[in-house]
Amino acid sequence: MHEYKVIQDPPVNGPVRFDGPFLEIIDTPEFQRLRYIRQLGLCYLVFPPGANHTRFEHSVGTYYLARAFADHFALENRLELEAAALLHDIGHPPRSATVWSRSSGSGPAWTMRRQAGG
Secondary structure (H helix, E strand, O other): OOOEEEEEEOOOOEEEEEEHHHHHHHOOHHHHHHHHOEOOOOHHHHOOOOOOOEHHHHHHHHHHHHHHHHHHHOOOOHHHHHHHHHHOOOOOOOOHHHHHHOOOOOHHHHHHHHHOOO
C-alpha cells in the first residue's frame, strides 16, 4: 500500500497530500520545527487571531502551489521545483522576519552582510 499524509490547509488550499520523498521531509524534526516559527513575526500580537501564520503552514501552501504549477505546465523537473518550494524556509531562524523589517537592507542579503561584518 502506498503511504501518504494529508495536511489540512484551510481556508486557502484545503487538503494537501504528501507522499514519497516529501512525506519523509515533512516528518523530520527540522521541518516540524517550522510549526513554531511565525511567518509574520510579531504581527500576531497586534492583529489576533488573523495574523497567526507559521512557516510550516507557509511552506505547505508554497508546496501546494508549486505542485499545481508543475501540473499545469507539465514540467519535467517537478520534483526539484516541489522540493525547493517545500524547503525554501527551512533555514530561517525564529523572528527573522522581524529583524529584516527593521533593518536598513532587506532579507537574507542584509543578514549575510551583517554576519560577515560588512
